[in-house]
Amino acid sequence: MEQILPHLDSVFSIDCVLFGFDGKELKILLIERNEEPFKDWWALPGNIVGPDESLDQSASRILYELTGLRGIYMEQYYAFGDPGRHPQGRVITLAYYALIRLGGDKELRPISTYAKRANWLPITDLPKLAFDHQKIYDKGLEKIKRRIKHQPIAFELLPEKFTLTQLQHVYELVLGKKLDKRNFRKKIISFGVLKELDEKQKGVSYRAATLYRFDKRKYAKLFGKEISF
Amino acid sequence: MEQILPHLDSVFSIDCVLFGFDGKELKILLIERNEEPFKDWWALPGNIVGPDESLDQSASRILYELTGLRGIYMEQYYAFGDPGRHPQGRVITLAYYALIRLGGDKELRPISTYAKRANWLPITDLPKLAFDHQKIYDKGLEKIKRRIKHQPIAFELLPEKFTLTQLQHVYELVLGKKLDKRNFRKKIISFGVLKELDEKQKGVSYRAATLYRFDKRKYAKLFGKEISF
DNA sequence: ATTACTTAGTGTAAAAAATACACACTATAT
DNA sequence: ATATAGTGTGTATTTTTTACACTAAGTAAT
Numbered sequence: 001m002e003q004i005l006p007h008l009d010s011v012f013s014i015d016c017v018l019f020g021f022d023g024k025e026l027k028i029l030l031i032e033r034n035e036e037p038f039k040d041w042w043a044l045p046g047n048i049v050g051p052d053e054s055l056d057q058s059a060s061r062i063l064y065e066l067t068g069l070r071g072i073y074m075e076q077y078y079a080f081g082d083p084g085r086h087p088q089g090r091v092i093t094l095a096y097y098a099l100i101r102l103g104g105d106k107e108l109r110p111i112s113t114y115a116k117r118a119n120w121l122p123i124t125d126l127p128k129l130a131f132d133h134q135k136i137y138d139k140g141l142e143k144i145k146r147r148i149k150h151q152p153i154a155f156e157l158l159p160e161k162f163t164l165t166q167l168q169h170v171y172e173l174v175l176g177k178k179l180d181k182r183n184f185r186k187k188i189i190s191f192g193v194l195k196e197l198d199e200k201q202k203g204v205s206y207r208a209a210t211l212y213r214f215d216k217r218k219y220a221k222l223f224g225k226e227i228s229f
Numbered sequence: 230m231e232q233i234l235p236h237l238d239s240v241f242s243i244d245c246v247l248f249g250f251d252g253k254e255l256k257i258l259l260i261e262r263n264e265e266p267f268k269d270w271w272a273l274p275g276n277i278v279g280p281d282e283s284l285d286q287s288a289s290r291i292l293y294e295l296t297g298l299r300g301i302y303m304e305q306y307y308a309f310g311d312p313g314r315h316p317q318g319r320v321i322t323l324a325y326y327a328l329i330r331l332g333g334d335k336e337l338r339p340i341s342t343y344a345k346r347a348n349w350l351p352i353t354d355l356p357k358l359a360f361d362h363q364k365i366y367d368k369g370l371e372k373i374k375r376r377i378k379h380q381p382i383a384f385e386l387l388p389e390k391f392t393l394t395q396l397q398h399v400y401e402l403v404l405g406k407k408l409d410k411r412n413f414r415k416k417i418i419s420f421g422v423l424k425e426l427d428e429k430q431k432g433v434s435y436r437a438a439t440l441y442r443f444d445k446r447k448y449a450k451l452f453g454k455e456i457s458f
Numbered sequence: 459a460t461t462a463c464t465t466a467g468t469g470t471a472a473a474a475a476a477t478a479c480a481c482a483c484t485a486t487a488t
Numbered sequence: 489a490t491a492t493a494g495t496g497t498g499t500a501t502t503t504t505t506t507a508c509a510c511t512a513a514g515t516a517a518t
Contacts, residue, residue, distance in 0.1 A: 055308060436512075
């Protein structure tokens with residue numbers, strides 16, 4: 001976010017790559033700018049860090065203002081601060097990513113004046129982005145690719161109850177490659193962090209799959225033992 | 230680094246955890262502060278980011294001012310910005326780590342006024358640190374622990390020519406645990422990024438070990454294929 | 459020159475993990 | 489009843505990881 005430029009020596013902002021999964025595609029939330037520079041371009045949502053906010057709080061606020069969502073998994077991953085990255089002066093920005101399950105309809109609230117609109121766009125077909133936001137996005141994707149191999153973050157993109165096929169789908173989208181079904185199931189179940197439910201998937205026109213839930217307690221017990229994909 | 234506090238809304242600084250290896254111990258460079266707050270406390274070296282510097286440049290400059298060294302491997306790893314982290318106002322700091330082979334004598338130059346002196350202290354016996362620098366250090370150590378498993382950063386801590394025992398020693402110090410000699414050698418050699426030299430270690434009062442060198446070309450060819458410890 | 463000392467350097471067997479691979483089952487829709 | 493679409497399962501092979509102990513080589517002291 002780069003709209004406000006008070007005359008300070010440097011400005012410190014946060015930009016967010018919000019990854020969303022709707023059951024089919026991996027998307028990110030972009031806003032269409034209504035102000036110069038880069039008017040009418042798509043950009044990552046962001047904002048200036050407030051004087052009494054922590055960095056994490058600031059990121060959560062930005063997310064909340066755009067989507068109305070709270071309690072979302074977010075993580076800081078890199079600071080971008082090249083002197084030339086903003087045409088109007090020095091802006092250092094700290095990038096966060098967030099992982100969001102789409103499909104509820106509470107997402108996307110009225111948004112602030114510097115943006116015309118906000119949209120979830122599939123990562124397979126992104127427009128040109130303002131500023132150095134392409135670089136910021138690239139690094140964000142790289143980060144979650146790495147992290148999903150070692151930390152149980154895939155579940156953040158899924159509803160509380162999900163099927164193994166859905167889970168595999170998330171891994172495939174993030175990693176950008178197909179996985180073997182049997183081996184995937186064997187491995188993910190061997191981690192021992194999934195609870196199989198007595199419930200089946202509903203509303204499908206074929207054999208319904210068993211639902212699972214991520215078991216935070218079991219995961220906590222592993223105590224640092226890392227998952228490894 | 231937290232000494233200068235012009236009256237801006239927020240100050241953006243860089244703090245560095247400089248890891249050094251002298252062949253025996255893993256150490257970090259700390260400075261003893263000569264100014265309030267935290268006068269006489271040990272702190273991580275740092276400084277304010279200049280208006281026309283990139284972040285990486287700024288980190289390199291700080292390193293250079295303290296040690297006279299250039300061309301050192303440094304990497305940004307986390308931003309700390311809690312509103313309360315600095316008693317005199319808002320200071321957001323970006324942490325870098327660096328990996329340095331000690332033992333040359335060019336290290337440690339005359340240092341700036343806010344510090345009485347600078348010293349390499351073993352990480353096994355660190356004093357209390359100023360500000361939230363313990364937290365910054367902890368996170369830095371965690372980062373290099375993780376990174377040394379996947380990237381060839383251990384070589385940055387060693388002279389150009391080194392023995393396998395020395396290399397193993399670095400891994401053991403960073404990871405904080407003993408490794409099996411035969412398995413270590415098997416694995417590290419199987420990566421195919423070491424070049425065995427015709428030269429032997431000198432000046433030891435026992436059988437001299439073969440020297441190796443990290444082969445950047447071979448590593449470049451692996452092209453993303455990751456090492457895995 | 460013998461001996462004591464210290465670190466270098468090496469192989470194998472067993473266990474565990476990763477991979478490749480194909481078909482029968484079940485629910486729904488027509 | 490039949491077609492359809494996705495669910496769910498096992499095994500054999502290869503690769504990787506682990507555990508483990510002795511001989512070789514050089515230096516220093518006598």
